[in-house]
Amino acid sequence: MSNVEICRVLRNVAAALSIKNEKKFRFQIIAYQKAADEIENSNVEVGDLLREKKLEKLPGVGASIRSHLEEMVNTGHVKHFDSILEDVPSAVFPLLDVTGFGPKKAFRLVNEFKLNNPETVFSDIQKLGKEGRIATLEGFGEKSQSDILRAIEEYGLGKTKGNRMVLPYAGQLADKLVDYLNKSKNVIRVSVLGSLRRRRSTVGDIDIAVASNEPGKVFDHFTTYPGIERIIERGDKSCSILATSGRQVDLMVAPPEGFGALLQHFTGSKAHNIHLREHALSKGLSLSEYGIRKVGTKKDESQIMKFKTEEEFYEALDMDWIPPELREDNGEIEAAIKHDLPNLVRLEDIKGDFHIHSSYPIEPSHDMGQNSMEEMIEQALKLKYKYLGFSEHSPSISKHSNRKIYEILTLRSKYIERLRLKYKNIIRIYSLLEIDILPDGSLAIEDEAMDLLDGGIVSIHSNFDMDKDKMTERVLKGLSHPKAKILAHPTGRLLNQRSGYELDWDLIFNFCKENKKAIEINAWPLRLDLPDTLVKRAVDKGVILVIDTDSHDLKQMEMMKYGISVARRGWATCNDILNTKSYNEIDEWIEI
DNA sequence: GCCGTTTTCGGCCCGACTGTTTTCAGTCG
Numbered sequence A: 001m002s003n004v005e006i007c008r009v010l011r012n013v014a015a016a017l018s019i020k021n022e023k024k025f026r027f028q029i030i031a032y033q034k035a036a037d038e039i040e041n042s043n044v045e046v047g048d049l050l051r052e053k054k055l056e057k058l059p060g061v062g063a064s065i066r067s068h069l070e071e072m073v074n075t076g077h078v079k080h081f082d083s084i085l086e087d088v089p090s091a092v093f094p095l096l097d098v099t100g101f102g103p104k105k106a107f108r109l110v111n112e113f114k115l116n117n118p119e120t121v122f123s124d125i126q127k128l129g130k131e132g133r134i135a136t137l138e139g140f141g142e143k144s145q146s147d148i149l150r151a152i153e154e155y156g157l158g159k160t161k162g163n164r165m166v167l168p169y170a171g172q173l174a175d176k177l178v179d180y181l182n183k184s185k186n187v188i189r190v191s192v193l194g195s196l197r198r199r200r201s202t203v204g205d206i207d208i209a210v211a212s213n214e215p216g217k218v219f220d221h222f223t224t225y226p227g228i229e230r231i232i233e234r235g236d237k238s239c240s241i242l243a244t245s246g247r248q249v250d251l252m253v254a255p256p257e258g259f260g261a262l263l264q265h266f267t268g269s270k271a272h273n274i275h276l277r278e279h280a281l282s283k284g285l286s287l288s289e290y291g292i293r294k295v296g297t298k299k300d301e302s303q304i305m306k307f308k309t310e311e312e313f314y315e316a317l318d319m320d321w322i323p324p325e326l327r328e329d330n331g332e333i334e335a336a337i338k339h340d341l342p343n344l345v346r347l348e349d350i351k352g353d354f355h356i357h358s359s360y361p362i363e364p365s366h367d368m369g370q371n372s373m374e375e376m377i378e379q380a381l382k383l384k385y386k387y388l389g390f391s392e393h394s395p396s397i398s399k400h401s402n403r404k405i406y407e408i409l410t411l412r413s414k415y416i417e418r419l420r421l422k423y424k425n426i427i428r429i430y431s432l433l434e435i436d437i438l439p440d441g442s443l444a445i446e447d448e449a450m451d452l453l454d455g456g457i458v459s460i461h462s463n464f465d466m467d468k469d470k471m472t473e474r475v476l477k478g479l480s481h482p483k484a485k486i487l488a489h490p491t492g493r494l495l496n497q498r499s500g501y502e503l504d505w506d507l508i509f510n511f512c513k514e515n516k517k518a519i520e521i522n523a524w525p526l527r528l529d530l531p532d533t534l535v536k537r538a539v540d541k542g543v544i545l546v547i548d549t550d551s552h553d554l555k556q557m558e559m560m561k562y563g564i565s566v567a568r569r570g571w572a573t574c575n576d577i578l579n580t581k582s583y584n585e586i587d588e589w590i591e592i
Numbered sequence B: 001g002c003c004g005t006t007t008t009c010g011g012c013c014c015g016a017c018t019g020t021t022t023t024c025a026g027t028c029g
Helices: A003-021 A026-041 A046-051 A063-076 A079-085 A103-112 A123-130 A142-154 A167-182 A215-222 A256-267 A269-283 A310-316 A331-337 A373-382 A404-423 A468-479 A507-514 A533-540 A557-569 A584-589
Strands: A191-194 A204-209 A229-235 A238-243 A246-254 A283-287 A291-294 A352-356 A389-391 A428-431 A434-436 A457-458 A482-485 A518-522 A545-548
Touching: A003 A026, A003 A063, A003 A079, A003 A103, A026 A063, A046 A063, A046 A352, A046 A507, A063 A079, A063 A373, A103 A123, A123 A142, A167 A191, A167 A204, A167 A215, A167 A246, A191 A256, A215 A238, A215 A246, A246 A256, A256 A283, A256 A291, A256 A310, A269 A331, A283 A557, A291 A310, A291 A533, A331 A373, A352 A373, A352 A404, A352 A545, A352 A557, A373 A389, A373 A557, A404 A428, A428 A584, A468 A482, A507 A533, A533 A545, A533 A557, A545 A557
Parallel strands: A204 A246, A352 A389, A389 A428, A434 A457, A457 A482, A482 A518, A518 A545
Antiparallel strands: A191 A204, A229 A238, A238 A246, A283 A291
């Protein structure tokens, strides 16, 4: 049973409890939701955590939920959950994915109209709405009826919360809005917040904060943005629109003297904020987006301490300022209190890129690059790199004999040798190659050809559906070749497209650490692979990582910043990242 | 149901916005 399925059951149990008696079960509901959040963010399957007896180490999972999950994984059912869920009609649950539907509203409609078929519940409600029957219910009206119809229609069109943008797309959308907002003379400062500021690999909504003394005028300007489909809501302090791209944009406004608290609040994450507020309460302080108030004082504006900057806000709690990428409640609050936060790697620390596909005619097994080696070297110089590694895909084994492959790579070596002479003392050039790990774990080119290289970047490009143990064995065998130096895009995931294969990460990390192999953080925005949560595990184990762009043209060499975001979210410092080192250290590591 | 730098019992983050209401319930972040 997958984590996704398990989360769904836990959330359904929470929903069923709020329908039964929200007050009575208030804290159980929060507990089930928290457990679901944690499992959702875990990159290890619950079944594996159970086998390794690590499930209870997950925050929010105690003895009770652990035993329920054990029963679920073993039998597919939990008697305790079934007894909770059996009182709630099954047609309620699909509705919970629709914006604006919570447990109460969903249950109310299903119960009033006796909607018993979860398969047809959406069309049943649409029919009732069009007949005007929803508006006749007590507590509902014409407006809520039309809101419900629109929400179901938008759900059908895929405009749901689950549908997330990759970072560059979200960034471009946000940049346009920030530029537009800056045109208003009432806007003093603009900042992008939420998961985009935390640099998560995918982003749901765009959150933007503005410092201004004229929120009404800022909202007037915002709601006349040309790329707007409709206004979702508009109050005194915040305003939400649906952009024509189908994305929700939330705008919050605060006066400049209180902007720091607003930034902190809407940067999140939710888990970070909840933990931070619990910590503050233990010191007698209550936090909100307006500032900090002593517990026991009136909820009155005059009692609130205000902060222009986030730094001042965290300082008032006797903590260091926490980089947004770390704000996921993974220990950053404890570290900030002890003044023990890591010194995270920055873009300007990067001295080179090892995963570069040029247009050199290598007749590759997969796609080739668009620009010559020289063009890419010139681009590397513009980026102030000290070294660059070329790693085209190895020549196709189906189209060439081993002899032919050796000849192609010999010519390439000679060409690279000429480039080395030309760029001597300017930039160091490494002769690498991206080599497939074949299903049996062997590498796609022969040892004789491998010897022509400084090192190999090995990766999986076929037979993705092997089971975890077999795939782990395959990768370890591939990596064990003495010339294999880097494991590229290690999970094989493509964001929003495929989840990638499973590996036994403890085995992989231990092997890499013991044998001086580096694991790649691939900066390609659809990959961002190794994922941030696994980066943190690798960093904790002391595995060496390398951030590469996997560029196929000049422009793509600037994608390094996305890999940096992943590394920072995984708590990586310069010490953890190979390509922050000098080329002398690289030479030593690669054993030239 | 979870959790512990005052606690293994007694707490559990904090607020905005909307629709349908005359003071609030539901949803969302």
